[in-house]
Amino acid sequence: MTNSVASAAALASSPDIAPPRVRFAPSPTGFLHVGGARTALFNWLYARKYGGKMLLRIEDTDRQRSTDESTRAIFDGLAWLGLDYDEEVVFQGSNLARHQTDVAALLASGAAYRDFTPAAELERMREEAAASKSPFRFDRRTAELPAEEEARRLAAGETFAVRFRVPDGVTEWHDAVHERIAFPNKDIEDFVILRSDRTPVYNLAVVSDDIAMGITMVMRGDDHISNTPKQILLYRALGAPVPEFAHVPMIHGTDGKKLSKRHGATAVGDYQHQGLLPSTMINFLALLGWSPGDDTEVMTLDVLLDKFSLDGLQKKAAVFDPQKLDWMNGQHLSMLPLETIMPHVYPAFERLGVSTREELHARDEWFRGLVDLLRVRARTVDDIALQATPYFSEDITYDADAVSKQWRDADASAQILMATRERLADLPAWDTASMETALRNLAEELGISGGKIFQPLRVALTGLTASPGIFDVLLYLGRERSLDRMQSAVRFLKQDSAV
């Protein structure tokens, strides 16, 4: 919401908090995952609802796995969904100096210490612990090194990692979705905050950046719950205010396991290319792990914004149901203003080779009318394009089932088709009202039901048994093409009965 009147109205209903600053912080190591997109959505809704700021931070500190392509996919995905953000995008990798400064401060205050234990040695201890089935916790062997020994090893050029000195006690917080969560500090080991190559580890980088960005509310997946006590400890040691936390539930696949590639499309881009509407994705994702509290289901972004509140956040993981997604897209397809869906329709026609953008624009009014006719019976924009094929291609292929069902008696069908063609050819005007009058009269004269005429005609015109109303089909196909198709059908039927 960029509209100031609207945001002022939203503010009036906001909780008694200062405008929140939230962030979406994906790591660019794959495509924008639906889970990530939902986290972004909730953050966005929260920021926009309460007049706050939504920031974007790319956590690219893992040089091995981070790619520019992936960063672009995140930007593209957010843009497609219509989730914008404020201020400059922050790239975590460029904050290295600050991260190191923060570690130095922690070292200076005694909140952290140097650990000279070689990685291989740590590995060995971990394996030993695993073998004896006892939990491994760093034994603090280097937590209290005498100053002179430390100086000596430093001078000798020994490498070291920096570990946070976890204090005694219990670390707890009030989570916006889980209420109170507490971790006894004895269960938290002295975790590494700076690697021996002087690069920061995740928890330190996140806290350092969230402090620098002035983040007041951290909303993220609940797989981060166990990172939270470590981060809270870091905030305190750094002398910074601890933000609020909201841990939203995970999204699972149909088998109850964490959503992954096995479950099919998990990248937002996949759905975009399958002809899903962005408003559907938003609507569907919002309802996974959040509820407006009433029975409203099909919603556009502005309605979502109106209804959103932290209270509706769920604790339980939600299963991603592709069937409901499909249904919802069908709802959006028929409910949204035609202008809103048209931009998504043109690319589908091109992608599926049904038509070209130039051709479509050349007779845009006709095209929009056709889309309007088809959208109510489609579930994706690709469906629309596929169903529109008979109105674009020169040739027509008769579906085998359609032929055997509706043209069972070839001679009779040909007779009816010829009579039908004659009446339509004589029509003074090509409009649905005249068509209907003419054909209903014909049916009465022949003493048959309308369906006996409409059904064979539908096959002749589209090759299929399913289509929009038959008069609309005639209208959109046009007089010439309709009459041609009927002629071809008669030819086909006569040939067929001759064999």
Place this chain on the structure above:
RNA sequence: GGCCUCAUCGUCUAUCGGUUAGGACGCCACCCUUUCAAGGUGGAGAGACGGGUUCGAUUCCCGUUGAGGCUACCA
């Protein structure tokens, strides 16, 4: 293994101590109807288990079970 989190129809959810436990997707039937959709009506379908607290528990507490997450000098 340890720590943390979670638990209402197959799935998404409503319920904030008292309801014939409501809605939606999916499934089935019927209606509408020139077909297919859409729409309408109806149906089958749930409080994991065991203890408490209470006049009364899906709801509050404890335990069990199950599920998920974390457990790196990854993020």
